[in-house]
Amino acid sequence: MFYFGIDWSEDHHNLCIMNEAGARVSQIKLEHSLAGFGRIELERRKLGVPARECLLAIETSHNLLVDFLLDRGYVVYIIPPQATKSYRNRHRSSGAHTDDSDAALLASILRTDRDSHRIWRPNSPLTQQILAQLRLIESLRRSIQRQSNQLRAVLWRVYPQALGLFDDLTTQIGLQFLIAYPTAQEAQTLSLEEFTAFCREHHYTRSDLIVRRYAHLIEPSATANSAVVQAYRSHVHTLAELLLPQVRCRNEAITQLKKLFERHPDHFIFASLPGAGEILAPALLAKFGDHRDRFPQAADVQALAGTCPVTERSGKKKIVKFRKGCDKEFRRIAQQFAQASVQQSGWAAAYWAEVRPHCDSNSHAYRCLANRWLAIIWKLWQTRQPYDEAYHLRQRALRRRPRS
Numbered sequence: 001m002f003y004f005g006i007d008w009s010e011d012h013h014n015l016c017i018m019n020e021a022g023a024r025v026s027q028i029k030l031e032h033s034l035a036g037f038g039r040i041e042l043e044r045r046k047l048g049v050p051a052r053e054c055l056l057a058i059e060t061s062h063n064l065l066v067d068f069l070l071d072r073g074y075v076v077y078i079i080p081p082q083a084t085k086s087y088r089n090r091h092r093s094s095g096a097h098t099d100d101s102d103a104a105l106l107a108s109i110l111r112t113d114r115d116s117h118r119i120w121r122p123n124s125p126l127t128q129q130i131l132a133q134l135r136l137i138e139s140l141r142r143s144i145q146r147q148s149n150q151l152r153a154v155l156w157r158v159y160p161q162a163l164g165l166f167d168d169l170t171t172q173i174g175l176q177f178l179i180a181y182p183t184a185q186e187a188q189t190l191s192l193e194e195f196t197a198f199c200r201e202h203h204y205t206r207s208d209l210i211v212r213r214y215a216h217l218i219e220p221s222a223t224a225n226s227a228v229v230q231a232y233r234s235h236v237h238t239l240a241e242l243l244l245p246q247v248r249c250r251n252e253a254i255t256q257l258k259k260l261f262e263r264h265p266d267h268f269i270f271a272s273l274p275g276a277g278e279i280l281a282p283a284l285l286a287k288f289g290d291h292r293d294r295f296p297q298a299a300d301v302q303a304l305a306g307t308c309p310v311t312e313r314s315g316k317k318k319i320v321k322f323r324k325g326c327d328k329e330f331r332r333i334a335q336q337f338a339q340a341s342v343q344q345s346g347w348a349a350a351y352w353a354e355v356r357p358h359c360d361s362n363s364h365a366y367r368c369l370a371n372r373w374l375a376i377i378w379k380l381w382q383t384r385q386p387y388d389e390a391y392h393l394r395q396r397a398l399r400r401r402p403r404s
Contacts, residue, residue: 002047004040004056004074005106007099008063012036016103017043018111027100037068051075057106059084061120076120079109082325087113123289126264131286133257137279140250144170144243151178151239158224158232159184161217170247173202178240182233188218257282266290272386273377274348275340283333288381298378306331307371331370335363338370347393348373 002025007014010032017026026043030036044054051073058066059081069076087109088097097105109117122128148170155162155169161184166174177198181187190198195214204210223229261267261282270281288301295301302308306326312319341348352369359365380387 002044002049002054003107003110004054005103005108005110006056006058006065007102007106008058008060008065009099013065014099014103015040015043016100016107017047018104018107020111022108022111024104024107027103029099032065034068037065040069041072055110055114057110057117059106061122066120070120070122077110077114077117078120079106079117080325084109118294121291121294123286123291126260127286127290130257130260130264130282133253133260134279134283134286137250137253137257140246140253144246144250147239147243147246151236151243154232154235154239158229159236160221161187161219164216165213170243172244172247173199173204175240175244175247176202178236179244182237182240183229184223185229190214190217254278261285266381266384268386269380269384270377272380272388273337273341273373274344274387274389275342276337277340280333280337280340284337284377287327287330287333288377292382295378298375301378302371302374304330305334305370305374307334307367307374331367334370334374335366338366338373341369341373345389347389347396 001020003018003020005016005018012032013030013036015026015028015030016024019025025047028039028043030039044051052075055075055077056069057077057079059079060066061078066076084102084105087105088095088102091105091108092101123131152163152169159182162174162178163169165177168174177187180198181190192211192214195217196210199207199210199213258278261271261278264282264285266285266288270276270285273281273284276284287305288295295304299308303323304327306323306328308323310321310323312321338348338352342352343349348369351372352365355368356362356365359368376387376392379385
C-alpha cells in the first residue's frame, strides 16, 4: 500500500508518495495538464502496484485532476483544508509550510489517520447536474441582487415612479419598460392606450391592474434636475439591459432544475417537505447526495451543515460554541428551508416560537430548527419515506407522554 498526497493549485500540483513505513519514495511537481497528470501514472508504474492499492489525499473534489484519478481506479480521499491546517501543528509548532511539505502532510494523514476520513464517492451524474444548476441559479441571483440594488438607488434619485410601477423591479416587463422609457419624462408622455398596448405586447396578465399602474406612473411627484436626469439616463438603460437577460436565464435555469429534480429517484422525499419549494427541495437533495452510507447518523449531516454547535468539555468547564468548520452552502440552504417551513408546518412554527426566547437572534433560532429538520430528513432519506406531518405530530406526542 502506498499513500499519495497532492497539494493542488490552478497551474501546478505537488505530489508526495509515502510507503507504509512513512518514508518518502517520490516527491515531484507536475503541471495541470494531461501530460502532468500522466506523471502520476508513471510514478505508480515505477512502484509496480495497481491503482486500487494507491490511497490518495487531496483538499478538493472540484478539479479535473480528481476526475482523472477516479477514472483510473485510484482510491481518493478529500481532506478538508481546515483539517489539514490542524494536522500541520502536529508536525511543526511554528506553522511554517511549503507546497512540498503540505503534499507530504496529506500523504501522512492517510497513513496514520485513514479511519477518520471517508473515501470520496462522487454522486450520480443526475445529482451532480442538480447541484451545478443550483449553483448557477444562486450565482445569477446574487448578480441580479447586486445590479438591481444599483438600479434601485439610481431610480430613487431620478425616476421614483418606476420603483412601484410593477410588482418587482426585476420582473421582465419592468425591465423592458425601463429599457424603452429610461426617464420619467419619457414615460409620462404615454397615453393610457399606449401604456395598455405596451403591457399587452409584453404579455402582462393582470389587465385589471393596468389603469392603476398607469395612474401611479403619471401621478405628480418631485422631479430631479434635468441635467441629473440626462446624466443617469444611460445608467438606467444599461443596468436594465444587463439585468433582463440574467432574469431570463435564471427563470430558464429554474425550469431546467425542476425537470432534473423530477427525474431523481429521491424526488418524492424532498418534494414532500413543507415550504421547500422549487429551489430548496432539490438543494437539500443535492446536499444529502446519493450515498446513504456517507451519513451513518443524523449527527453526521448536522455537523456537515453546521447546524449543531461545538461543545468543549474539560473538567468542570463546558463551552458551547458556534460551529465554524462546516459546509457553509449547506448551512445557508438548511436555514433558508427552516425559515420557509415555519409558514407551512405547524410544529415547525411552534418549535421556533418555543426556542426563540432562548436564542441570541432569529438566525440562531432558525439554525436550531434547521438542526431538528435535518434529523427528520435524514431519517426519511435513510428509510426512503416521504414526510407526513400528521405522523410526525403523533410521534412527538408519544415521546412527550409521561411515563407511567
